[in-house]
Amino acid sequence: MWEGTRNQGGTVRRRRRSGWAAVLAVIGVVFAGAGAGPAGADPSGVGVDTVLDLQDDGSLAVTTVITAPPGRAIAQRLPLSVPVEGNRTQHFTVTGTRAENGSVSVSDGALQVSAPGGTTKVTYTVRGTVADGPELQQFTWPIAAGYTVDLDTVTMRFASPTAVPDSPLCGIGQVGERRMCTLTQTDASGVVTAQQNGLPQGRVAVFTTLLPAGTVAADARFTATAAPAPERDTGGLIALSLAAVLAVALAGYGYVRRRSDAAAAHSAGATADLLVPGGNGEIAFASPDGVLPGQIGTLLDGRLRPTDVGATVLDLAVRGYLWLAALPDGDFQISRRVPLDGAVTPAERVVVDALLPHGAETTTVSELTGGARPLDPAPIVAAVPAATAERGWLRAAPRSPLLVPAIAVAAGGAIATLVCGFLGAGVLWAAAALVLGLGLVAAALLWPRRTASGSRLAAGLGGMRQYLIATNVGSLPDGQRDVLFERAIPYTHAFGDLRGWLATWGSVPSAPLDWYRAPQGPVAGLATLAAVLDGAVAQALAAQRD
Template sequence: MLAKWGAAALVAGVLAVAQPTAQPSPPPGPTPGQPSLDFPVPPSGEPSTEPSGEPGTGPGAPPSQIVPRSVNLALRVEPDGRLSVTEQVFVHGVAGMTRHAALRIRAGDRDRVFTIDDLAIDGNGSAETTDDELILRLREGVTTVKYTVDGAVGDVGGHQQVRWQLASGWDVDLRQVRASFAAPSPPENVVCRAGRQGSDTPCESAITDHGQVLRVVQPDLPAGERVDLQVTLPGGTVGANARFDEVARPSAFAITPVSGIGLGVLALVLVGGFGLLWLARGRDTRATATDIGSVEPLVEEGGRVAFASPDGVLPGEVGTVIDEHVDVADVTATVVDLAVRNYLAVRRTAAGWTLVRRNPADAALTGYETAVHTALFRDGPEVALAGLRVDLAPVREDLYASMVRHGWFTRRPDRERTRWTVAGALLALVGAVTTVVLALTVGHALLGLAVVAGGLGLTVGARLMPARTARGSVLVQQVRGLRGFLRGDLAAVPAADREMVLSRSLPYAVVLGESTRWLAHLAGLERVYWFEGDLAAFPEFLRELDAAFAASGQLR
């Protein structure tokens, strides 16, 4: 009998040795009403790769749910409002994975603040928290991280909202994010968003199962993007612990990167614009700054000496070429020139100064000279300076037009100034409105002020916009030389030609401010043909004529 039992024992022992060791079985599925990681950890704790055949086949193959760079989470809201979180991360590759999860999330004009407690890690890596981040540094293998979140539950309009970002701040693309969420009461509403911060893209799947456990699935999440879960529970389900910090908004007029770039661009535009303007005006600046000698305007014709202006410029045009404005002095000099050329005479009577028409306007007069002649003698052959009112608008228009017609300016200087002044004013107005709008909305109001400054700069620079042509700049130099002639000695002028030379050059002396010196030369003459009175009273005539034209209000 003993021999038989001994033999049986020996056979059993041999069979026991030959029998393969049993494989560990996966843990049972999730208990209803409880969150779970939804898949077991591989038996060896080592990272696994899928075999070449069907997933999950072959001896020792891991469950099919485990894929490289996957994150599984189990979340549960505790009665006191804390959120218990278990994260299981499958890291594949020696480079590892790192997560910087923000613990401050913008919520309107405030920051929602979360706190991490009871942080523990089981696996190949490290975990830590700072005031603003949860930081995970994981290496190859499957690692489980557990922690609780304080600040996830808030009371909102008779309900409670639980918010936590299931995945955020990972430095690699995640192939799969899965999460299960359970709370003491079933969810009333679920909002799950995936993608960049602030995006409204819904998660791939967020479904509550028969056990009232919410299960979320999000495949293919790019590095740096987030899965943001917000679950609404009935009011009073758990303790509320949400915390918010008011965000100190910078002053609307603070220097920010955006406003700094805008100010830099404005500075470049202003510097570049004024640089181009300086180049355009450089010829004019050199023309007025260059020291130039006296210009000799006297010419001999048939044995007689006559006066000839540079480039044929008329007295009324001289002032406009120099200062780019039609002034009262330009029209006054034109009246004197018309008297010298025998189109009118200046007479002094007991009642005051009177202009007398001698010849009608003809083809020898330019457009603006004809306009002056017509304005003076519109009501008869004689006009008294006392109470004289004339329409000088046609004079101004024709005189500006003659600047372009003669090729001294590329464009009418008055219209060019007006165009740029209006553009600058409109730009400043747009900048002012933009400043107000930005200050009341997104900030960066300095951008609006930059536009205002640009508009004001354009308005100031508008006075310099009209650039003379090369011919105009040469004429400016010649006119300056003409002033030297007017200040010189006329001893070389023959006596027979003195009256004509002095008279023809007097209008130029008037417009260039040299009339007093020039009248000293005329005082040696007994009389002049165009002035009926004592030449000593000529300055008085000029003052009253200037006053009469200034009273029109059309010239400065």
């Protein structure tokens, strides 16, 4: 693996190699900043030769010879405190500095060397290069670092009191990179030599080796390195906080709006008199906000109810546009009575055309339930909710139009959070987009389909139903009784109260209704007709879903 290395240390030594490699990597990162610059392709003519002599007392005698072309000034700055593995900083001490043809000093926590050109010889003594391990000692020293020029060659010779240094390693370190020197070898006497051909400015050559325990006095000094405090992204924190507040507010408002809408649908609003003065002194029937009986189920459920079709048929019959009759065989007849005019809404026309397609004049309920003229509910399913939405009581779409943009914001925020987390930047801003998107999604999902006016009308319909249930039939004048009875029939069917309504009024219809005939009596079988028609619609809706 490493050229010229010897492995005599066994299992412990093999485990320790990875630790020394980590030291090399860390020191390489530190010294990479000591002299940053681009690596030159042309030879500089500069070489560095270093002799390391480790003494019994743990001191390291260093002799470095810098050779450069005459007049080529060179400087070196070698930091004496470097981070190493385990969140520690290793501290070196340099004394006895001497220089020939140049200068050397220790200042600002670093060894400072200045060479004017030619041959410069620097000598000094280093303490703190040897650290004790469980069964071995570790020696570490950067043999070339912090030079202001590219080096053509770096050579080294290391001697120590032991003849068996283990795993000598000379490596070139740089941010994100670690590789071997050109050559590292150990002779029979334990002297290690190494050579690196070319060392670009900004890189560092580090020599490390293992020594038998107790080879020298270990005096390496370490201090704990405080982990750098993470940068505080104040703007990101503010954005995330605001996004969280907005998300909670949006979701909360959607929840409150949904609760109030649900409460309105199950409450009874102010009860208004359904009978109002009409033209020519007559009495007229007025529903809350002009709602038609065929719109009640859609308004309350958000989708078409089968009773919406039955209520529409009854309402058009009461208003004189359709004729209904109970047949002797138990079937029921639905026929056109007069042409539909401008008082009939487009949705009501769709219902009539679905029951009597292609201008047909009459049909029977049995034909609608799978006979010659089966009912197609698709146009009704589209028309009735659309008409209710046009009145401003429902949103046109079942889901909020904000749902798709909200999901897009949340998905974009999630992707951005993952990408920023991988890159290690801007995570809080991306998370803010994600949180805001989730709040929008929650609000869109919670938002009721009924509008505010639709919620008020739902409460008004509750009041209308209570009014019809609580009305004292005997207290009404004859004219008002007839109007209320007939006009309320389709509404009570929409509420599910038609049988009770007919039973409560008893024999009020003293004469046959002009829009319905039954052999057994004026209203006999009317509730059955409505129920059978609802069943036909429900059957058609189920077949459409299948």
